[in-house]
Amino acid sequence: MEQLINKIGRVVEPGKVDFITRSVEEPKGDKVLIKIVSSAICGSDLHIFKGKHPTVPLPVTIGHEFSGDVIAVGEDVENIKVGDKVTVEPVVVCGKCAACRTGNYGYCENLSFTYRMGDGAMANYITVREPFVYKLPPNLSYDEGALIEPLSxxxxxxxxxxxxxxxxxxxxxxxxxxxxxxxxxxxxxxxxxxxxxxxxxxxxxxxxxxxxxxxxxxxxxxxxxxxxxxxxxxxxxxxxxxxxxxxxxxxxxxxxxxxxxxxxxxxxxxxxxxxxxxxxxxxxxxxxSQGYCWDFPVALEMSQQIDLKSLITHKFKLEDLQQALETALDRNSNSIKIVLNP
Structure with a gap:
């Protein structure tokens, strides 16, 4: 795999974002490397941007509603292949606690999300585990695919x-x-x-x-x-x-x-x-009600019955993340869903 450099947006202090860069590693095991095409701003991103999210301290990378293309997979990946158009359930669970072992991973005692672990989706690339990767329906655009997470x-x-x-x-x-x-x-x-x-x-x-x-x-x-x-x-x-x-x-x-x-x-x-x-x-x-647990498959089905595209009111480039977040907080912008395209 050619050497790739990832640019990742983060909130460093209330009302201020910056970007960090790091080399992209080749995925191993059950990991999947995705080139992000669309990434949407979530309400929790706005709480973080204001420095008022009750459980997320700054600085932190942001973004967890996204879609993109698979560009590399680890040796243990079985159901996802290079070229697949996908979205991701951005949870991080331990797989060992009683909740996880009984299939109730939404109640994981160590539940977290990818962006809190430094893998925000306001970025060019992201690496995630195969079990949380979902193929998008052929008729769904990348922008709409980024809304599967909030729909879930x-x-x-x-x-x-x-x-x-x-x-x-x-x-x-x-x-x-x-x-x-x-x-x-x-x-x-x-x-x-x-x-x-x-x-x-x-x-x-x-x-x-x-x-x-x-x-x-x-x-x-x-x-x-x-x-x-x-x-x-x-x-x-x-x-x-x-x-x-x-x-x-x-x-x-x-x-x-x-x-x-x-x-x-x-x-x-x-x-x-x-x-x-x-x-x-x-x-x-x-x-x-927080997050999701076995809800992504249902959301993918329901995406065929709900006009997700109509919710997207603004689009920005990744480098305009600061302006995008400010627009989302501006009541006069009449924004509903804002999508960034790296």
Missing amino acids: VAVHAVRRADIKLGEKVLVIGAGAIGLMVAALCRKNGATGVTVADLSKSRLEMALKLGATNVINSGREDVLEAVKDLTSGIGIDKAFECVGLETTFNQALMSLRKNGLATVVGIFENPNITIPASRFITHEIKVQG
């Missing part, structure tokens, strides 16, 4: 919530994950899917992807709107996709008795005040 996050949340036919759902937050959750809830049989957000353009996108109602939370009271939509009974299931005390409590208070809230958002401030008595008076349930 949404799939995991919707599957955990066990959405049923005829249920009424509230999704708070119309970022990419919230929009995907809304679309998947409709595909799963929810007859009422309401999306709440501050952005008019994002709410318009929610309607295009299958939402039945939208609430502009900058102009309307979310809980009053929910009461009107449900004749005062409340929502069957809510998804919190923002990560704020206000939206967490909106999710709780919107529920009907015995309702379920699934929390997906990352909380920069993890200590919040909640109306605890609501758990007793309404017997509501709250659960978290």
Whole structure:
């Protein structure tokens, strides 16, 4: 293999990125070397860029939503070959703890992600293990392929919530994950899917992807709107996709008795005040949802039914990573998903 040099973007301090370079090693064992074609900005990348991610200290490489071409494989690789167009489930698991040994690797006691180990996807190349590499459907573009990872996050949340036919759902937050959750809830049989957000353009996108109602939370009271939509009974299931005390409590208070809230958002401030008595008076349930576990195959199937391309609002070159992150944080940019092409 010819000598390759990798350029990797990282956040060095709040609001500032730089690039490091290193030689690319030939893959050994079950390792697969991928030339990255498309890499998307995730909400967690933005928390990191602000220096406010609760579990990721700086400096750190970033990027874990990506697609590309396989350019070399180790001697033990069996199902992936050079030339394959792929995406990657960017988890790092130990394979030894009780969760891993029972197939529940999403609960691995040593769970991490490739970017936290120095292998960020805001780069030219990345080396990963074969079990986490997935071939893309032939009709899916590289840019859309980079969105399989966030779609898997949404799939995991919707599957955990066990959405049923005829249920009424509230999704708070119309970022990419919230929009995907809304679309998947409709595909799963929810007859009422309401999306709440501050952005008019994002709410318009929610309607295009299958939402039945939208609430502009900058102009309307979310809980009053929910009461009107449900004749005062409340929502069957809510998804919190923002990560704020206000939206967490909106999710709780919107529920009907015995309702379920699934929390997906990352909380920069993890200590919040909640109306605890609501758990007793309404017997509501709250659960978290993080990442994925056997959800990538489902996301690849669902990518054929959801217009992922419509979520991509901006594209940048890799060297423009600083501008791309700043654009993602600029509310006036009306961005949903930003893709970088190394």
